[in-house]
Amino acid sequence: MYFHIFVEMNWEKKHITIHDIARELKISASTVSRALNNNPRISAATRDMVQKLAAAHGYQPNVMASSLRKGRGNTVGVIVPNINRSFFSNIIGGIEEKLSGAGFNLMICQSNESLDKEKEALQTLMHARVDGIMMSLSMETQDYAHLEKLLNRGIRMVFFDRVPDTLAVDGVVIDDHAAAFRITTALIEKGYRHPAHVGGSGKINVYRQRKSGYLDALKSSGSQVIASHITETDMTRQGGRKAFREIMQSDPRPDAFICAGDLAAHGVLLEALKNHFRVPEDIAVSGFANEEFTPHITPPLTSVDQKGLEMGRQAASLFLEQEATNDGSRIVIEPEVLFRLSTQKEITLRTE
Amino acid sequence: MYFHIFVEMNWEKKHITIHDIARELKISASTVSRALNNNPRISAATRDMVQKLAAAHGYQPNVMASSLRKGRGNTVGVIVPNINRSFFSNIIGGIEEKLSGAGFNLMICQSNESLDKEKEALQTLMHARVDGIMMSLSMETQDYAHLEKLLNRGIRMVFFDRVPDTLAVDGVVIDDHAAAFRITTALIEKGYRHPAHVGGSGKINVYRQRKSGYLDALKSSGSQVIASHITETDMTRQGGRKAFREIMQSDPRPDAFICAGDLAAHGVLLEALKNHFRVPEDIAVSGFANEEFTPHITPPLTSVDQKGLEMGRQAASLFLEQEATNDGSRIVIEPEVLFRLSTQKEITLRTE
DNA sequence: ATAATTTGTGCAATCGATTGTATTTTCATA
DNA sequence: TATGAAAATACAATCGATTGCACAAATTAT
Numbered sequence: 001m002y003f004h005i006f007v008e009m010n011w012e013k014k015h016i017t018i019h020d021i022a023r024e025l026k027i028s029a030s031t032v033s034r035a036l037n038n039n040p041r042i043s044a045a046t047r048d049m050v051q052k053l054a055a056a057h058g059y060q061p062n063v064m065a066s067s068l069r070k071g072r073g074n075t076v077g078v079i080v081p082n083i084n085r086s087f088f089s090n091i092i093g094g095i096e097e098k099l100s101g102a103g104f105n106l107m108i109c110q111s112n113e114s115l116d117k118e119k120e121a122l123q124t125l126m127h128a129r130v131d132g133i134m135m136s137l138s139m140e141t142q143d144y145a146h147l148e149k150l151l152n153r154g155i156r157m158v159f160f161d162r163v164p165d166t167l168a169v170d171g172v173v174i175d176d177h178a179a180a181f182r183i184t185t186a187l188i189e190k191g192y193r194h195p196a197h198v199g200g201s202g203k204i205n206v207y208r209q210r211k212s213g214y215l216d217a218l219k220s221s222g223s224q225v226i227a228s229h230i231t232e233t234d235m236t237r238q239g240g241r242k243a244f245r246e247i248m249q250s251d252p253r254p255d256a257f258i259c260a261g262d263l264a265a266h267g268v269l270l271e272a273l274k275n276h277f278r279v280p281e282d283i284a285v286s287g288f289a290n291e292e293f294t295p296h297i298t299p300p301l302t303s304v305d306q307k308g309l310e311m312g313r314q315a316a317s318l319f320l321e322q323e324a325t326n327d328g329s330r331i332v333i334e335p336e337v338l339f340r341l342s343t344q345k346e347i348t349l350r351t352e
Numbered sequence: 353m354y355f356h357i358f359v360e361m362n363w364e365k366k367h368i369t370i371h372d373i374a375r376e377l378k379i380s381a382s383t384v385s386r387a388l389n390n391n392p393r394i395s396a397a398t399r400d401m402v403q404k405l406a407a408a409h410g411y412q413p414n415v416m417a418s419s420l421r422k423g424r425g426n427t428v429g430v431i432v433p434n435i436n437r438s439f440f441s442n443i444i445g446g447i448e449e450k451l452s453g454a455g456f457n458l459m460i461c462q463s464n465e466s467l468d469k470e471k472e473a474l475q476t477l478m479h480a481r482v483d484g485i486m487m488s489l490s491m492e493t494q495d496y497a498h499l500e501k502l503l504n505r506g507i508r509m510v511f512f513d514r515v516p517d518t519l520a521v522d523g524v525v526i527d528d529h530a531a532a533f534r535i536t537t538a539l540i541e542k543g544y545r546h547p548a549h550v551g552g553s554g555k556i557n558v559y560r561q562r563k564s565g566y567l568d569a570l571k572s573s574g575s576q577v578i579a580s581h582i583t584e585t586d587m588t589r590q591g592g593r594k595a596f597r598e599i600m601q602s603d604p605r606p607d608a609f610i611c612a613g614d615l616a617a618h619g620v621l622l623e624a625l626k627n628h629f630r631v632p633e634d635i636a637v638s639g640f641a642n643e644e645f646t647p648h649i650t651p652p653l654t655s656v657d658q659k660g661l662e663m664g665r666q667a668a669s670l671f672l673e674q675e676a677t678n679d680g681s682r683i684v685i686e687p688e689v690l691f692r693l694s695t696q697k698e699i700t701l702r703t704e
Numbered sequence: 705a706t707a708a709t710t711t712g713t714g715c716a717a718t719c720g721a722t723t724g725t726a727t728t729t730t731c732a733t734a
Numbered sequence: 735t736a737t738g739a740a741a742a743t744a745c746a747a748t749c750g751a752t753t754g755c756a757c758a759a760a761t762t763a764t
Contacts, residue, residue: 017720017721018720019720029720029721030746031743034722041743043741043742043743046743062719062720064416065420065721066720068417068420068749069721083435083445100476108460110445129415266648291644292644369749370750379713380714381751382713382715382716382753386753388751393711414751417719417752418751418752419719421750421751422719422752423719
């Protein structure tokens with residue numbers, strides 16, 4: 001347990017140890033240790049005396065020593081596909097906020113969407129003897145053997161966003177289905193007749209959810225599902241452009257693109273404009289993730305706020321509660337759809 | 353020293369120690385330790401035998417134990433203003449690449465441009481007994497007393513981008529002066545007559561450099577310096593908008609805005625468009641940092657690639673070399689100016 | 705063949721905090 | 735006052751790797 005008593009920085013002096021305190025108070029080091037840890041076997045008088053002196057000296061426990069003894073380093077590993085993406089860096093922010101308060105440090109790794117790098121990161125983290133791992137799967141990860149090994153070994157794990165759905169592990173996700181459903185329904189209500197879907201790999205839970213949200217919205221509004229209006233991409237701008245060209249071949253042609261990612265949506269948007277379609281008058285485009293650029297492009301892109309900070313916080317809480325209970329609980333966070341100009345068909349009606 | 357021999361992950365087994373190896377080979381643990389560390393006092397035969405068995409068992413040293421003994425944890429602290437900004441996350445990528453290869457772990461903190469948070473982060477890092485600190489100053493940091501304390505205490509430090517200029521510390525910067533000079537000169541050559549400058553706090557080296565690059569370019573091209581064309585902002589979009597309105601009051605009115613940051617530049621751009629100026633025909637705008645959104649806005653924003661990855665790598669190298677030689681050496685990286693539509697006056701001439 | 709080196713290993717202490725097991729102190733009760 | 739239980743504290747081992755020093759073995763010199 002840590003004492004966060006912020007005395008003035010005294011970095012000139014050497015770090016003091018419990019032995020220094022013990023000597024000064026003419027008691028044993030073990031008593032000091034117990035006093036600092038509020039062990040009930042220590043009398044209130046001694047405890048206060050020790051804590052007061054420790055605070056006065058700005059004592060900070062040597063984490064290496066206590067880690068060695070306790071066998072755990074109060075460090076948790078975090079693996080994200082990419083630290084650059086605002087969604088993930090927000091998540092990290094949320095995790096850090098919760099965990100640093102609980103005395104944990106973070107070790108952050110990037111998988112770059114590669115399974116090999118993901119395994120490598122897990123290696124690194126295990127060698128560092130982290131107390132647990134919080135992660136979001138790479139795009140390539142479809143087989144969970146490497147994760148199961150860890151789970152069997154009793155490693156605490158919490159997943160966020162991209163979770164291994166066939167494993168009973170703790171995780172935090174947003175309601176992707178609801179977000180996609182809401183967007184699709186809204187577009188249909190606005191008068192778009194044939195929304196298409198540019199999705200991601202069906203191997204990944206979030207993309208499956210987004211697709212099924214789209215499909216369910218079509219059904220519940222009585223629209224027909226057109227197979228050629230549905231495609232999978234790699235979620236890049238280039239992939240979006242390609243998807244646009246392909247889907248526009250079909251008959252009937254769609255007049256809206258519900259994309260499972262912002263980059264792909266941007267690609268669709270650019271390709272649409274390039275081919276002299278008006279957005280949103282002729283074609284609506286929506287993305288997913290509310291990346292930093294989405295409000296700044298022309299027209300601003302409708303997207304989904306995935307509540308990264310909130311997700312990070314929840315995941316961290318789950319991790320902290322998980323002392324014993326890795327029971328595969330899933331927290332679902334409500335996303336927020338940010339409707340922007342790229343889907344505002346009525347804007348043309350209003351412009352009189 | 354670490355052995356990066358990647359045997360198949362064997363996380364089911366307990367971690368083995370040098371004592372296990374010693375017992376198996378019927379030698380002492382100290383010999384094992386020395387053999388693994390390539391200590392010359394150990395015979396080649398023993399060394400090979402030990403290393404082979406260690407590799408076979410997938411032995412990994414317990415970092416906590418060796419940290420405790422050696423008094424250093426093979427961890428370096430990194431403090432950046434904000435992990436979200438692509439420039440900084442690229443730097444982190446570069447640092448990680450170099451340092452993880454050298455067996456170091458990273459502890460990443462954000463200052464959020466606040467001096468208090470910066471101090472807090474330094475606290476945290478010192479308590480974690482990091483081996484050194486790599487950082488970029490917060491905007492608020494103007495007094496370096498807290499850093500000097502650390503330096504006097506012998507803490508290894510390397511700065512990047514925002515460096516404390518009155519301190520003889522190692523650092524990596526880009527040639528901000530050259531970048532600003534180049535942009536300003538180019539704009540004048542393109543026919544813009546009165547470039548203005550939207551700068552950041554003069555307390556920070558990079559903003560001073562950018563401003564002086566702008567000024568020197570004016571001088572060397574024989575343009576006059578107009579005081580009312582120069583302003584300081586907080587480098588936000590809002591700040592950029594405000595700067596635009598203010599500067600446009602002056603006589604003569606400027607026809608170009610060299611901004612020291614992308615957000616401010618975007619603010620200027622938006623405000624210009626809002627006031628029915630054409631960009632780049634009437635007014636040119638340039639930013640700094642090549643943030644992710646810059647190529648995607650309308651018109652795409654001229655900016656400066658600050659070579660974050662490269663800067664991170666160099667900073668890490670400096671850190672590694674610095675075992676003894678903290679002699680205040682500065683590495684200067686050549687930036688790359690990315691001219692985009694927002695400064696292409698001739699585009700109008702070409703449109704025939 | 706013996707002394708003087710050189711070379712290779714082992715022993716034991718150490719880093720600082722934690723914790724099971726004494727041991728001492730305190731206090732109440734007989 | 736002696737005795738037992740309870741409360742408070744001390745002792746010592748431990749976590750795993752490192753390292754100064756001692757010691758043994760092998761090699762060279764005399």
